[in-house]
Amino acid sequence: MSALTSTLTRTAVLAVMIVCTFTVNDYDLSLLAQVGLTAIALMGLNLLVGYCGQLSLGHGAFYAIGAYTTAILVTRTGMPHLLTLPIALVLSFAVGAVLGIPAVRLRGFSLALVTLALAIALPQLLKHFEGLTGGQLGVNVPRPAPPGALTTDQWTYLVAVVLAFAVFLGVRNLVTSRIGLAMVTVRDNEAAAGAMGVPVARVRVVVFALSAGLTGLAGALATLVTGYVSPDNFNMLLSVNLVAGIVLGGLGRVWGPIVGAVFLTYLPLYTTDISQTAPGIVNGLVIIVFLLLLPEGVTGLATRLGRRLRARIAPRSTVRTESGTGSEPVRT
């Protein structure tokens, strides 16, 4: 894509986002905001699982850390909402780095183990430090005051989707860069990656911390959208749902998290009529069925179908295989 078309595309996407602010009702805007912030969390997790080949079962915990950071800063210190976002990101990044250092150097599932432990332990920790976290009851957080004539929902929607767009562009740059290629080599063959001069342990720790940071940012945005945090919203199942989101969207694919976020946001709306536990069952089945039958996810399938279609329309011109290094699926 030439520089001009990419600038045009970016402007067009931003324009659509802004137009939506004024044409879509508040309820749907809050759902779209949820899509945006979930996409941020999934883009973080996808960096770790899809590109670097490491599993985290505890990203719900980083989401919680971000959410509580914003909740506490806003209610205790009266800090402006937007200012708390970078702090939430940095704090989750730091916790990720501290946990990642012992976990990622070791055998494959050590990180899964440590993050699982974190996900199980965190709700109890949040309840324990009642003075800070409001304990079992959680914290009610005043929603941000919108600038100008916007409603609060319009404002939080804009913040969420614009940030999601920025993160999308950054992540897409990163995975096609030298470092993105290094991540894939670490996933594909650790020994060979090291022999090529890739500092395997450092790449893993930084990617883990980065993905934790992005998920923390998503959690902070969730507080702006819902105005409420409570320990039981951040249990183990949240972490597994996030995994289901990236598996459905497509591991190691830039568009995967977007599809996954739409799925995770709208699924409960349609299934909780059946049962409160239905989304969990669906997500569990999604993980199993996709990994067995469609490991490249929805976006992978779409790419494949699109390629076939183009080949049929223009059989002469050879369709170039996508050489964007990062967009290759996890091999299964």
Next chain:
Amino acid sequence: MQQLVQTLLDGVGSGMIYGSLALALVLIHQATRIPNFAQGEMAMLSTFVAWELIDRGLPWIAAVAITLALSMAGGYGLQRGLIRWVERSPHLTQVMVTLGVFMVINGVAGLVWGYLPKTLDGPVSSGSLRIAGVTTSWQVVGMVLVTVGMLLLLYLLFSRSRLGLQLRAAAQNPTSARLAGINVGRAYGIGWGLSAVVGAVAGVMVAPQTGLEPNFMFPILLYAFAGATVGGFSSPGGAVVGGVLVGLVEALTATYVGFIGTELSLTVALVTIVIVLLVRPDGLFGKKEVARV
């Protein structure tokens, strides 16, 4: 002094549970090199089955016997029906599939039995027992006896029986085992079945104390993982010892370290895992794994 002995006894009691589940994890890990994250939920499902059977009027012992048989069949079926299809996949895929199983079992149990805690009675009175000035409950004594008995049976199975030999052979070197005429697929299935049984025993023993609801195994699973990490994922005996050690640490910190109490017990398990991974990543009894290039 009495308080110390009592604390230690309680620790050993719950440690036996953790050790059992840790053993179940290690059995599967030995055979297939993956940690089964659905282990706790499988045990939860078994425990609900036992509860349902008792609720319908079966005597305790019959209900548990049927449950164990069903767990065996369920574990076998899960491996043969699902897990075998990812046997050749990368570990990441295998682990995520066990995670999918986790979600499905958890959701289905919630759908069928709901989230209100149920009480499951133990086989023995919940009365207490005094030996040499130390008070303990029959339940703790029962747990210790049952676990020791189960370990003995497993030990005999693996070391003395023909089946045990086949299972070990299939786990250590599937290709050679296949050449020697061992049905490796069946052996893996039995391995999963056995660990489902061990998990079921743990679930039935622990439910009378914790109450029974779909999420009740989360903390137990965490302790079991801590136990397996302490003992080393390559050592079945180590897993049990590790589980007991974790139980002791939990009991001791809860009693003697004021700010931890019972409320931060899960954090103790998290910290234990992180420290062991930092200091001795292969656990106390594990063999060092050398990556082959």
Next chain:
Amino acid sequence: MLEVRDLTVQFGGVKALSGARLTAERESVTALIGPNGAGKTTFFNCLTGLYPVHGGSATWCGKQLVGLPAHGVARAGLSRTFQNLALFPSLTVLDNVIAGAHLLGRAGFAMGTLRTPRVRAEERETRRVAEELTEEIGLREVRDEPVSGLPYGTQKRVELARALASRPELLLLDEPAAGLSSPEVAELKQLILDVRERRGLTVLLVEHHMGLVMSLCRRVTVMNFGRTIAEGTPAEVQEDPAVVEAYLGAPT
């Protein structure tokens, strides 16, 4: 010059290497031979930082290699291929080679995310280097194909190209001829000589193909049971009684 002295490694109680030594002059082609299980691949893995070393030293042009992590060894100018191919299966041939050129770039996480003009220039440059290399190693036709579907001999070439991409000074080849047909071995020999000539490379190879070893190398080091038992020209080591014994067993 590569100088290895008294390299010692143990796994559990077993000494995999004890007192392995080797020297290789700059710009020479040296072979490391020995019966199966002699410790040759372990020796490579220790030199390149994959296994922890328990004793001894290894220096390349005065730089100590023992104790460096794998990527540190690569930075010191060493590059290697693997006995059982270790390619990145989800990538194309060209991307495998670009991945091999990791050390030529500088862009880190932040720069990669922002994708500044400098990063783009750097990427174009790396790509050009990789494209030239695929040309040189004869991989032009398969450049954009996924590496996992290619024939074995071609995959070995990709690995060689990838190892050269970091512009190493010392190239370690672990059984480059294994699994190749004899015309392919002849081609390989020429290829190794060519790339060495053009780059002033030092080459160290583990090889069982004696024809290749004898015609390619001026110096041969022989290992058995984790120790070096002979060093010298191909003719010298062939005469060495210890070497004959290692390969054929002690005369009874």
